[in-house]
Amino acid sequence: MSAESRKVLALDIGGTKLAVGVLTADGVVHAFLVEPTLKEEGHHRVIARLFDMGHRAIASAGPGGMAAIGISSGGPLDPATGIVMAPLNLPDWIDVPISDLARAEFGLPAVLVNDATAGMLAEHRYGAARGAQIALYLTISTGVGGGAVIHGRLHRGAAGNGGEFGHVTVRPGGRRCTCGRSGCLEAYASGTSIAARAREALATDTSGSRLADVPAPTAEDVLAAAEAGDPLAVQLWTETTDVIGQAVTDLVNTFEPEVVVLGGGVTRAGAALIDPVRATVARTAMPLAAAAVRIEFAQLGEAVCVVGAAARAFEDLEEYSLVR
Structure with a gap:
């Protein structure tokens, strides 16, 4: 897969909405879905719906496989281990290993980033x-x-x-x-x-x-x-x-x-x-x-954290390519 054609799946976990996208490194969004979080259902059901959205986004994004997953969430979280620790607006999410769960679900490397940090990265790169x-x-x-x-x-x-x-x-x-x-x-x-x-x-x-x-x-x-x-x-x-x-x-x-x-x-x-x-x-x-x-x-509207999560995943892919 050429660097230009690589795509990543981006998952954004918010207190009000879930957003999912498939993007290439130029910031182009090839698929985008938004649904209510319904956090009162608990994190197990929210994650199941989030991953279902991910599969639907991949299916609608056109040809080409996924190279990685970028995940954004409110903090506090531990990006090094991929654990969502205790987001203030997601009270049921205590030490949830979201990166490991995403790797198991999609068979791809995954990286976790604070949602507002993702927003900053997106607006700095593209906005x-x-x-x-x-x-x-x-x-x-x-x-x-x-x-x-x-x-x-x-x-x-x-x-x-x-x-x-x-x-x-x-x-x-x-x-x-x-x-x-x-x-x-x-x-x-x-x-x-x-x-x-x-x-x-x-x-x-x-x-x-x-x-x-x-x-x-x-x-x-x-x-x-x-x-x-x-x-x-x-x-x-x-x-x-x-x-x-x-x-x-x-x-x-x-x-x-x-x-x-x-x-x-x-x-x-x-x-x-x-x-x-x-x-x-x-x-x-x-x-x-x-x-x-x-x-x-x-400038990036409701897709901003999805774009930022994808950009963070591409950073990891670039770093991996340099040291491989």
């Missing part, structure tokens, strides 16, 4: 951070994660979980986070947390918010109500963009990146999210850092 020497990625979805490229190289951290930007403190002593700490960015800005904050606010609201008419308000509901001028929703959304802007400012001051890429489901808010974040960074970051940085949306 909004392409060519940058220093870049940061922040994914705002069911949880909040991050990744970094430093001097053109992906930063993985000593244990493979570097870039947990969702657990920087934005409100000391604030809301309890799923990580066990208080005041983390994830506790305020994730889609899950925006919805939880709406429920909490409605319990004491006397303004007659339109959100009270929604049985289980989501982050999308909060945004829609805020854009309609609902005072409670405006307050909730303003706090969301404030904490994201504060976190990005701290990261910009720390790393002085060329670009910060924002991805994940919450970024579907578009200008209502990115405009106030850009304004906060421009106003509060160190002047030289603020002048140097671009803040952009991810």
